[in-house]
Amino acid sequence: MTSGIETSGIERHEVVIVGGGPVGLCLGVLLADRGIDVVVLESRAERSQHSRAIGIHPPGLRVLAAAGVAETLKAAGVELTEGRARSQGQEVARLEFDPPVLSVPQWLTEQTLEARLAELAPGALRRGVHAVGLGKAGGAGQGGAAVVRALDGGSEVSVAGRWVVAADGARSPLRGALGIPVRERQYPDAYLMGDFADTTPDGAAAVLHLEPEGIVESFPLPGGVRRWVVHTDALETDPTPERLARLVVERTGLAVDPRTSTMLSAFTVCERLAAAMLRGRVVLIGDAAHEVSPIGGQGMTLGWLDAEAFAPLLAEDVRAVRYGWESDGAVAWPALRARVAEGRRRAAAEAARHAALNMALGRPLPPTLMAARNAVFRGLYGAPVIRGWTSRRFTMQS
The missing domain is CATH 3.50.50.60 (FAD/NAD(P)-binding domain)
Known part of the structure; x- marks a missing residue:
């Protein structure tokens, strides 16, 4: 030393x-x-x-x-006031973030x-x-x-x-x-992540798409940009914007224009x-x-x-x-x-x-198990106390 x-x-x-x-x-x-x-x-x-x-x-x-510096960053960022979970185009849950998470x-x-x-x-x-x-x-x-x-x-x-x-x-x-x-601890999960022009109607909401092939997450960024994070079977050794866009549309039906890519990254979790x-x-x-x-x-x-x-x-x-x-x-x-x-x-x-x-919830599941789990989530998140607890856990209140 x-x-x-x-x-x-x-x-x-x-x-x-x-x-x-x-x-x-x-x-x-x-x-x-x-x-x-x-x-x-x-x-x-x-x-x-x-x-x-x-x-x-x-x-x-x-x-x-x-x-x-907080006020400067708040003026430059996007406040995430809401989180939505969807599966096969149907809403599973909706959470309010109060106070919001700032995206910068x-x-x-x-x-x-x-x-x-x-x-x-x-x-x-x-x-x-x-x-x-x-x-x-x-x-x-x-x-x-x-x-x-x-x-x-x-x-x-x-x-x-x-x-x-x-x-x-x-x-x-x-x-x-x-x-x-x-x-x-090395986790088995791998992800492909990228930033693209936001063409969704989701505004300032963070969205989790709980799909059988693996989760797709999206978060708004300043300047009309949205970040996409997709769970993959293994680390993408040659990631491309086209590959990420294809995975997003296959799982969610939402189009992403690969020509607008400003950042791309493939990673595993340790x-x-x-x-x-x-x-x-x-x-x-x-x-x-x-x-x-x-x-x-x-x-x-x-x-x-x-x-x-x-x-x-x-x-x-x-x-x-x-x-x-x-x-x-x-x-x-x-x-x-x-x-x-x-x-x-x-x-x-x-x-x-x-x-x-969070990673466990985003792993692939057979369609029947995914549908059953999502049905349980819909029931649970009908209760305000569960919504509040989950919102606090996702937004680090202390």
């Missing part, structure tokens, strides 16, 4: 965040807004323009409001957070800096700092912080450097849960700590809730060092951090269970 790099001559900040995606940027904003000297190291030289994650659930919007392309969310970070801490985001591991003071709690080893333009650099936060994704190099075990979110002075958040199925769109919001939980603790600790405070509160912080980390791990495990149930 260590490299023998000495701490002399190392660039220093109060908090070093590795990963400039939506979660790392959000934490950077929350810390900078508290007056913390923060740097965000991002390996990508440019922001991806793919829509990728699109769902912002109500608690995520709360965190983004604290970051000062990930690139726009990142752009908005990046602009906010630049307002609060100009130059805090450093692109093209690829973290490769931890230095001598990192991870084991030695000294009072952690050190990130990184490549910047082909040269190795070392960046130290009172805290290092790994927001560097599901295959987190920093998590690997720390040797934190990961519980991993669930990962790190055994710990804290090791020495390194904190794991977002996918580095817990990767859940993208079906249900809860992963990004989970990461923002991590940022919300840890930002005040990191800031308070940094201030204690900065101003030389000695108090009972300082003694209690390690236990408090551990308690927050365990709470976040429990929340991730719950989200993973919900995602697993």
Whole structure:
């Protein structure tokens, strides 16, 4: 884990965040807004323009409001106020989302957070800096700092912080450097996903087509675009817009124009849960700590809730060092951090269970079993209490 790099001559900040995606940027904003000297190291030289994650659930919007960007994103996004389930063209259930889920392309969310970070801490985001591991003071709690080893333009650099936060994704190099075990589960499900011009009459509704060949999901995006997600028998190794459009029309009867495709992706599902979110002075958040199925769109919001939980603790600790405070509160912080980390791990495990149930409901079924299951759903969702419970589960209320 260590490299023998000495701490002399190392660039220093109060908090070093590795990963400039939506979660790392959000934490950077929350810390900078508290007056913390923060740097965000991002390996990508440019922001991806793919829509990728699109769902912002109500608690995520709360965190983004604290970051000062919620209103900007609400003005740019589409509020999903309703969910509909259909099968063979017939309605199975209808749910109201109150408060709604906001649909915004990930690139726009990142752009908005990046602009906010630049307002609060100009130059805090450093692109093209690829973290490769931890230095001598990192991870084991030695000294009072952690050190990130990184490549910047082909040269190795070392960046130290009172805290290092790994927001560097599901295959987190920093998590690997720390040797934190990961519980991993590979699901049998595969999906083909794409964004196309919206030619449906569904407006701001999210729609689930529960079909015998497998689920077809669709969600509105800004600019008259709709995302389609189709369950497939196996991973599509050569996905095309034409293939996705054909699957949609075969299962739902709805036409999709492949010429309007702006994003296409084929993927399988892997669930990962790190055994710990804290090791020495390194904190794991977002996918580095817990990767859940993208079906249900809860992963990004989970990461923002991590940022919300840890930002005040990191800031308070940094201030204690900065101003030389000695108090009972300082003694209690390690236990408090551990308690927050365990709470976040429990929340991730719950989200993973919900995602697993969502995937199970979308798998192929023989037509007779599908019809019987849908009949049960129609009966259940006639009860307001069931509709309300399901709506809350799909929209992550806390």
